[in-house]
Amino acid sequence: MAPTPTLVVHGGAGALSLGPVSIDDLKAGILQAARAGYKHLAGQTSSALDAVEAAVCSLEDNPLFNAGKGSALTVEGSIEMDAIIMEGADLRTGSVGCVQNIKNPVSLARLVMEKTEHILLVGDGANKFAREMGVPEIPSEELITESKRKFLKENEKFQSSVKYLYKEREMGMDDHDTVGAVAVDAHGNVACATSTGGITAQMVGRVGDTPLIGSGGYCDNAVGAVSTTGHGEAIARVTLARNIIFYMEQGLSPQEALKKGLAYMKERVDSLAGGIAISNNGEIGHYFNTEGMTWASVQNGELHYGVSPGEDLVTTY
Amino acid sequence: MAPTPTLVVHGGAGALSLGPVSIDDLKAGILQAARAGYKHLAGQTSSALDAVEAAVCSLEDNPLFNAGKGSALTVEGSIEMDAIIMEGADLRTGSVGCVQNIKNPVSLARLVMEKTEHILLVGDGANKFAREMGVPEIPSEELITESKRKFLKENEKFQSSVKYLYKEREMGMDDHDTVGAVAVDAHGNVACATSTGGITAQMVGRVGDTPLIGSGGYCDNAVGAVSTTGHGEAIARVTLARNIIFYMEQGLSPQEALKKGLAYMKERVDSLAGGIAISNNGEIGHYFNTEGMTWASVQNGELHYGVSPGEDLVTTY
Numbered sequence: 001m002a003p004t005p006t007l008v009v010h011g012g013a014g015a016l017s018l019g020p021v022s023i024d025d026l027k028a029g030i031l032q033a034a035r036a037g038y039k040h041l042a043g044q045t046s047s048a049l050d051a052v053e054a055a056v057c058s059l060e061d062n063p064l065f066n067a068g069k070g071s072a073l074t075v076e077g078s079i080e081m082d083a084i085i086m087e088g089a090d091l092r093t094g095s096v097g098c099v100q101n102i103k104n105p106v107s108l109a110r111l112v113m114e115k116t117e118h119i120l121l122v123g124d125g126a127n128k129f130a131r132e133m134g135v136p137e138i139p140s141e142e143l144i145t146e147s148k149r150k151f152l153k154e155n156e157k158f159q160s161s162v163k164y165l166y167k168e169r170e171m172g173m174d175d176h177d178t179v180g181a182v183a184v185d186a187h188g189n190v191a192c193a194t195s196t197g198g199i200t201a202q203m204v205g206r207v208g209d210t211p212l213i214g215s216g217g218y219c220d221n222a223v224g225a226v227s228t229t230g231h232g233e234a235i236a237r238v239t240l241a242r243n244i245i246f247y248m249e250q251g252l253s254p255q256e257a258l259k260k261g262l263a264y265m266k267e268r269v270d271s272l273a274g275g276i277a278i279s280n281n282g283e284i285g286h287y288f289n290t291e292g293m294t295w296a297s298v299q300n301g302e303l304h305y306g307v308s309p310g311e312d313l314v315t316t317y
Numbered sequence: 318m319a320p321t322p323t324l325v326v327h328g329g330a331g332a333l334s335l336g337p338v339s340i341d342d343l344k345a346g347i348l349q350a351a352r353a354g355y356k357h358l359a360g361q362t363s364s365a366l367d368a369v370e371a372a373v374c375s376l377e378d379n380p381l382f383n384a385g386k387g388s389a390l391t392v393e394g395s396i397e398m399d400a401i402i403m404e405g406a407d408l409r410t411g412s413v414g415c416v417q418n419i420k421n422p423v424s425l426a427r428l429v430m431e432k433t434e435h436i437l438l439v440g441d442g443a444n445k446f447a448r449e450m451g452v453p454e455i456p457s458e459e460l461i462t463e464s465k466r467k468f469l470k471e472n473e474k475f476q477s478s479v480k481y482l483y484k485e486r487e488m489g490m491d492d493h494d495t496v497g498a499v500a501v502d503a504h505g506n507v508a509c510a511t512s513t514g515g516i517t518a519q520m521v522g523r524v525g526d527t528p529l530i531g532s533g534g535y536c537d538n539a540v541g542a543v544s545t546t547g548h549g550e551a552i553a554r555v556t557l558a559r560n561i562i563f564y565m566e567q568g569l570s571p572q573e574a575l576k577k578g579l580a581y582m583k584e585r586v587d588s589l590a591g592g593i594a595i596s597n598n599g600e601i602g603h604y605f606n607t608e609g610m611t612w613a614s615v616q617n618g619e620l621h622y623g624v625s626p627g628e629d630l631v632t633t634y
Contacts, residue, residue, distance in 0.1 A: 080442075091554040091586055097414070097524065098439050118523045119550045122415050123440030125397075125522010205442010206435045207414065214531045214556035233436045237408040239531035239559045246563060269408055 003184050004299055005041035006282040009033050009055045011065050011294030012177030013229045013274025021064050021147070023307055026294045029065060030305055031315070033058040034296040037181055038317060046186035048225075049087050049110075052193040056083075056106040059179035060195055063145045065294075067179045068104060070145045071197020073152040074204050079143050081197055082210040083109045088190035088221035088280075095211035097122040101137040102130055106195045109211070111135070120211055148200070155200050178210055180217065180227030182278045190280055192217040192225040192241075199232065208232025214242035223248050224280050226258075230273025230290065238265045244277055254278055254285025262289050320501050321616055322358035323599040326350050326372045328382050328611030329494030330546045330591025338381050338464070340624055343611045346382060347622055348632070350375035351613040354498055355634060363503035365542075366404050366427075369510035373400075373423040376496035377512055380462045382611075384496045385421060387462045388514020390469040391521050396460050398514055399527040400426045405507035405538035405597070412528035414439040416447070418454040423512045425452055426528070437528055465517070472517050495527055497534065497544030499595045507597055509534040509542040509558075516549065525549025531559035540565050541597050543575075547590025547607065555582045561594055571595055571602025579606050 011030045037055025040047055060068025071079045083105035084095035094113025096105050097120060111133050112121050121129050130137065178196035185191075194216040198208050209232035210216035216232075218241040219225030226241040235241075240261055247257035254277035262273055266289060274288025276295060286295040288309075296305035301317040328347045354372025357364055377385025388396045400422035401412035411430025413422050414437060428450050429438050438446050447454060495513035502508075511533040515525050526549035527533035533549075535558040536542030543558040552558075557578055564574035571594035579590055583606060591605025593612060603612040605626075613622035618634040 093554060097437075098442065116520060116523075117550065118520060118525075119553050120414075120524040120529075121520065121522040122524050123442075123522055125415065125440075125520060128521060203433060203435060203438065203442060204445060205438040205440055207437040207439050208435075212437070212529045212531075213553050214529075214559060218556070233434065236436050236530050237410060239535070239556065242531055242556045242559050 002186050003188055003280065003282040005046055005184065005186050006278060006284060006299040007034060007037045007041060007051050007055060007181060007183045008276040008278055008284055008286060008297040009037060009181040009295065010227065010229055010274065010276045010286065011059055011179050013288040013290040013293035014177045015291050025064055026307060027305060029059065029062045030294045030296045031303065034298050034303060035317065037183065038298040041183060041185050048183035048185040048189045048191035051183040051185065052181040052191045053085060053106055053110055055181035056179055056193045056195050057104045060104050060106060065179050066177050066197045067195040069143050070148060071143055072200040073144065073148050075201045076204050077152060078204065079140055079197060081105045082207055083195035084211045084213065084217050085109045085113060085193040086191065086213065086217055086219050088219040088225060091220060093119050093213055095120045096126045097207040097211045098205060099126040101127065101140060102135065103138055106193050108135055119213065122207065151200050178229040180229060180276065182219065182225035182227050182276055184278055184280055184282050188221060188280060190219045190221055190225040190278065192219040192227045194227045209236040212236055214239045216241060218242050218245050220245060221280055224254060224278050226275060226277045228273060228275040229293065231271045234265060234269045234271030235273055237269050240265055240273065240275065244275060248279060254283050255287060258285045258287035262287060319503050320505055320597065321599040322363055322501065322503050323595055323601060323616040324351060324354045324358060324368050324372060324498060324500045325593040325595055325601055325603060325614040326354060326498040326612065327544065327546055327591065327593045327603065328376055328496050330605040330607040330610035331494045332608050342381055343624060344622060346376065346379045347611045347613045348620065351615050351620060352634065354500065355615040358500060358502055365500040365502040365506045365508035368500040368502065369498040369508045370402060370423055370427055372498040373496055373510045373512050374421045377421050377423060382496050383494050383514045384512040386460050387465060388460055389517040390461065390465050392518045393521055394469060395521065396457055396514060398422045399524055400512035401528045401530065401534050402426045402430060402510040403508065403530065403534055403536050405536040405542060408537060410436050410530055412437045413443045414524040414528045415522060416443040418444065418457060419447055419452065420455055423510050436530065439524065468517050495546040497546060497593065499536065499542035499544050499593055501595055501597055501599050505538060505597060507536045507538055507542040507595065509536040509544045511544045526553040529553055531556045533558060535559050535562050537562060538597055541571060541595050543592060543594045545590060545592040546610065548588045551582060551586045551588030552590055554586050557582055557590065557592065561592060565596060571600050572604060575602045575604035579604060
């Protein structure tokens with residue numbers, strides 16, 4: 001039986017914003033992304049790959065989220081972005097690391113998957129490939145937002161950004177994280193995509209977990225799809241996305257698998273994170289142990305979304 | 318009970334050389350690397366991390382192996398290297414991708430682990446970090462060998478290199494792959510390291526599986542350590558190293574886990590590879606489904622080594 005086409009998106013786990021960005025604006029952004037992705041799941045051309053790419057592009061284009069426009073700044077004030085996309089039929093994947101001046105890194109990652117024999121291109125080589133593919137390069141100024149510039153000024157040490165965003169503490173105030181999407185289409189294909197500007201004050205040349213297959217994302221038609229968000233270094237050390245897929249393979253639901261994966265990460269490397277997951281039959285999971293995570297899911301024309309723990313609002317598609 | 322200090326090294330899986338490099342020279346090189354690493358496992362200062370780094374440095378310095386000096390050339394004739402190192406007590410890891418002009422990328426990866434808050438630095442950023450750490454940069458000419466220049470001329474298409482090295486065919490002749498090491502020390506700590514020049518005729522900016530945690534290597538004191546070698550893109554698509562650690566976690570021996578991991582990879586993404594593994598109590602595994610893989614293991618002063626399937630020669634340490 002064909003699965004019910006389903007999409008889950010996230011706009012990053014981390015500290016809840018009480019700063020210049022309002023929670024309402026984040027919610028509007030995640031709903032917009034969910035709608036942008038879900039329309040690719042209808043009818044005969046239903047494509048999980050198209051859906052996750054479109055959802056992530058929407059979040060990259062939204063300056064409130066830390067990917068594409070609005071990316072976090074490196075310690076030198078530049079923007080270096082990472083992204084991955086993967087499809088579950090043949091485990092094909094493409095990713096880019098430390099790429100500059102690109103409006104939609106997730107679409108460049110898809111070109112790596114579809115137009116090269118490689119899975120990951122980084123730095124100048126990734127930009128060279130973008131030029132060969134006719135992908136326009138845009139000035140850094142079009143990607144940099146005033147809010148991220150201010151956050152860098154206030155958090156010039158990478159470790160203070162990490163501590164601020166992903167460690168347990170009494171309250172948080174600002175910044176958001178990595179975005180991503182997972183989907184299953186009417187043909188039973190799953191896909192995942194994740195995109196990020198990294199973490200404020202990171203070193204030049206730093207690549208986080210996002211473009212590392214099995215860390216920032218993983219999917220397999222035999223199981224499902226996962227996209228993660230949080231302190232990249234910690235996520236990678238436990239290959240969080242691959243772990244969650246393993247737990248699902250062993251019979252856990254997407255929600256249980258996310259909980260188990262994040263609990264293991266907390267215990268083993270003492271860091272918090274979030275993630276979304278979907279099974280190949282359309283079962284939905286979204287979970288985080290940070291203060292908040294912007295997420296939305298769409299299935300049968302019904303849209304669920306939330307930011308705070310336990311929050312589950314409903315609207316129509 | 319403290320485990321018996323043990324080291325396993327590999328000099329790459331792929332086609333067996335019938336070309337300019339003799340099998341005897343490869344065997345001499347892998348024995349030298351095993352001895353260079355094993356000496357760090359003796360006595361109170363026994364360190365798995367020091368052992369895998371020293372073994373891999375020895376292979377990077379040896380122009381017969383595809384890492385450091387003797388790395389494969391990109392389609393533009395340049396050398397871009399990837400390396401990873403990881404320790405199993407706290408799952409700390411460091412890696413570099415697409416780095417140029419560095420004699421020992423694995424040692425730079427260790428500096429990323431020990432001196433930064435990151436796990437992966439790529440391209441110019443990795444070289445900038447090397448300069449900050451006082452790591453000397455050397456001219457490309459000191460890393461490029463005539464044999465690799467010739468191999469690029471003969472295999473100007475990346476896909477022909479891949480087909481030549483890692484697909485089933487009647488016979489092979491040349492080139493060798495990625496190097497690596499795994500160890501357990503007298504304190505029960507495990508470690509892994511992997512280093513590579515990539516695959517001949519790869520695109521500029523391409524990063525393979527080697528520096529991707531869970532693909533090129535993984536280790537955990539609770540289980541053991543793994544280092545992989547083969548067609549990087551295919552290894553990454555199945556997160557080969559993490560899979561093998563999972564199989565060991567589920568009770569398989571290192572050897573059985575390697576066999577199962579490589580069989581799954583063959584079935585799922587139709588590519589061949591090799592790997593070495595060690596359990597946290599010193600049980601040894603080395604396995605490949607390519608034509609050959611140069612490997613050696615040392616335990617209790619006894620040195621085993623081989624290249625062809627089933628070959629297991631013994632000498633004294």
